[in-house]
Amino acid sequence: MLQPLTAGRLQLKNRVVFPAHQTLLSEDGVVGPRMRAYYAERAKGGVAAVIVEGGAVHDTTVKFPNYLWAHKEEIIPSYMALQKELSKYGCKSIIQLVHSGGRMSSHDSRLPLWAPSDVRSAISPEIPHAMTAEEISQVLDGYEKSFKNAVEGGVDGIEIHAAHEYLLGQFLSPLNNLRTDEYGGSMDNRLRLLNEVVMLARKTVGDEMVVGIRINGSDLVDASLDNDDYIEVARNIEALASVDYLSISAGTSRDNHMIVPPMDTPEGLYVDYAANISAAVSLPVMAVGRLKNPELAEEVIASGKADVVAQARALIADPFWVQKLYDQIPQQIRPCIGCNQGCFGYLYTNRPITCAVNPAVGHERTIGHGTETSSTGRVLVIGGGPAGMEAAIAARERGLEVTLAEASPTLGGQIPLASSIESRAELGTIIDFQISELQRLDVDIRLETTIDIPAISKLELDEIIIATGSQPRMSPFSTDDSIPVIAPIEAMNSPETYAEKNIIVVDQVAHFPAYAPAEALKDAGADVMILTPKLFVGSLLDQATMVVTLRRLAGKGIQMTPNSAVVHITDGLLHIQDTLSGKMRTETPDVIIAAVGNRSDDGLAQQLAENFKNANVQVIGDASAPRTILEAIREGRIAGRSI
Numbered sequence: 001m002l003q004p005l006t007a008g009r010l011q012l013k014n015r016v017v018f019p020a021h022q023t024l025l026s027e028d029g030v031v032g033p034r035m036r037a038y039y040a041e042r043a044k045g046g047v048a049a050v051i052v053e054g055g056a057v058h059d060t061t062v063k064f065p066n067y068l069w070a071h072k073e074e075i076i077p078s079y080m081a082l083q084k085e086l087s088k089y090g091c092k093s094i095i096q097l098v099h100s101g102g103r104m105s106s107h108d109s110r111l112p113l114w115a116p117s118d119v120r121s122a123i124s125p126e127i128p129h130a131m132t133a134e135e136i137s138q139v140l141d142g143y144e145k146s147f148k149n150a151v152e153g154g155v156d157g158i159e160i161h162a163a164h165e166y167l168l169g170q171f172l173s174p175l176n177n178l179r180t181d182e183y184g185g186s187m188d189n190r191l192r193l194l195n196e197v198v199m200l201a202r203k204t205v206g207d208e209m210v211v212g213i214r215i216n217g218s219d220l221v222d223a224s225l226d227n228d229d230y231i232e233v234a235r236n237i238e239a240l241a242s243v244d245y246l247s248i249s250a251g252t253s254r255d256n257h258m259i260v261p262p263m264d265t266p267e268g269l270y271v272d273y274a275a276n277i278s279a280a281v282s283l284p285v286m287a288v289g290r291l292k293n294p295e296l297a298e299e300v301i302a303s304g305k306a307d308v309v310a311q312a313r314a315l316i317a318d319p320f321w322v323q324k325l326y327d328q329i330p331q332q333i334r335p336c337i338g339c340n341q342g343c344f345g346y347l348y349t350n351r352p353i354t355c356a357v358n359p360a361v362g363h364e365r366t367i368g369h370g371t372e373t374s375s376t377g378r379v380l381v382i383g384g385g386p387a388g389m390e391a392a393i394a395a396r397e398r399g400l401e402v403t404l405a406e407a408s409p410t411l412g413g414q415i416p417l418a419s420s421i422e423s424r425a426e427l428g429t430i431i432d433f434q435i436s437e438l439q440r441l442d443v444d445i446r447l448e449t450t451i452d453i454p455a456i457s458k459l460e461l462d463e464i465i466i467a468t469g470s471q472p473r474m475s476p477f478s479t480d481d482s483i484p485v486i487a488p489i490e491a492m493n494s495p496e497t498y499a500e501k502n503i504i505v506v507d508q509v510a511h512f513p514a515y516a517p518a519e520a521l522k523d524a525g526a527d528v529m530i531l532t533p534k535l536f537v538g539s540l541l542d543q544a545t546m547v548v549t550l551r552r553l554a555g556k557g558i559q560m561t562p563n564s565a566v567v568h569i570t571d572g573l574l575h576i577q578d579t580l581s582g583k584m585r586t587e588t589p590d591v592i593i594a595a596v597g598n599r600s601d602d603g604l605a606q607q608l609a610e611n612f613k614n615a616n617v618q619v620i621g622d623a624s625a626p627r628t629i630l631e632a633i634r635e636g637r638i639a640g641r642s643i
Helices: 033-044 073-087 133-153 167-172 192-205 227-239 253-258 271-280 294-302 313-317 321-326 386-397 422-440 453-457 488-493 512-523 543-555 603-611 629-642
Strands: 005-007 010-012 016-018 049-056 092-098 157-161 210-216 245-249 285-287 308-310 378-382 401-405 444-446 463-466 470-472 502-507 527-531 559-561 564-570 573-578 584-587 591-595 598-600 617-619
Touching: 033 049, 033 073, 049 073, 049 157, 073 092, 073 133, 092 133, 092 210, 133 157, 133 192, 157 192, 167 192, 192 210, 192 227, 210 227, 227 245, 227 271, 245 271, 253 543, 271 285, 294 308, 313 321, 378 386, 386 401, 386 422, 386 463, 386 629, 422 512, 422 629, 453 603, 463 603, 470 488, 488 512, 488 591, 502 512, 512 527, 512 543, 512 591, 543 559, 603 617
Parallel strands: 016 049, 016 308, 049 092, 092 157, 157 210, 210 245, 245 285, 285 308, 378 401, 378 463, 401 444, 463 617, 502 527, 502 591, 527 559
Antiparallel strands: 005 010, 470 598, 564 573, 573 584
């Protein structure tokens, strides 16, 4: 994996690339300083090539705000600046070019969606306009302008996006392309536009620039293209003698959650698609799909299944993934946990990319690698959850003496319980990493240690960081105690206790504090129903995680009932009101799990504020306000850097 690749125009210093993915970090349609710093961080970290997120080839392309306008000349200087920055580290700059077709919406472009036929994408609110021959020519003109801008910008290559049901992929698909002209019908006709774009690319960029294509290895949908079909597509592309590599992904809007597969999907799940295509062509092939594990990535290359591994989320979580392998310290790689919370999840809320385990994402200029300052002094961190551990790590990295006190016998806060179900086990890897870093940095860890005001009075401290977490709230509905009401954490502690019982989970959080205990108790043999007052279960999960979670819960026989608000408990009856119709009904569960959120465990913080008015105290994570692991790690990192 760390060996160079020499394949004609494609010359890479190793076999790891940072593939294209939407960041929403662009500024005024160009690669501005914030986006450039994001990509440069991965170049510093040793990656062989950065493939910049898809740039629009036509005005009808744009599907998000802060999109790159690849077909406009204004982008050229930003390409030059990016190429200059990446080349410092021997990293190649490749620009992905794309037309999104009818895949999304016209809310940002304010123009009708263009597609081969008037077939609605599964994730779009709109029926697209079926393109005319003249409009196809206009799109080709847009590609040509985009190719010319890449040449003028001095980048090393371009990548044509024909996967994931974007426009060129829609032309390939018999489900999206219902045309009866020369661009529809047979596979040869459906390939026509892709072939024209490829030939135009090589003609425009000349003989020196790299030209790659991203295609699916499978659409993952019955009646659409499968791996055998894409082998045929790959052979067709190779026969054009204009392309330097193939990047193989999978999925369309019909299973949109599988384009960025979440944590409860297998690692390397799309490698075999790439391997089959690689065996059928002589072009270099890039494999994608949860290749975060160095041993797995190495096996993919060493076995010849692919020539390159393309890693997005692994390199988002740790930009120095590659360099740490060069340095033979793989244990120091900060792991991607596959949660999709800050990357794919933020994308679908139109927010710039971030990362649950790496707060520097999108902020590389201010808190990225090399921006740390050294400091001295003594710091006490109270609380050993993800926020407290991150604060201790960040402070110790800067030279401070750090003591971490945790009242319980173990570190990790709520995460060990949250990761105790198989589908969420990957969460635990970030806790394992943080513990390993605390040990490597020689942080003074004191377990089963309760810190109070008298204890603090005896210490000479320069800073106190409170990361005492949160505790479950009492149930907000009235009860005569005729039905036991327990917190999610109590259920997770001993799920076997509830075997063969009738359990109702009252879900007011729309997140895993409701779904993890529901799944754990169902696996233990309970009969489980989830009630939520919201319009649907899982509404606060990112799209990919929500789909796989709801399918998994439904597959296990867990009943999920939306629009159901719990009113009160009397005489062994749970009274429920339909939030839409207002009608009342009752259920008779044996036990109720009240997933109603947490309350900050901030008593010590309040005491410190009263007794040490001049002390330097920071309150972070759930101790400040109960939220998620993303906010916990971010606030821990920032607190440790600020001392």
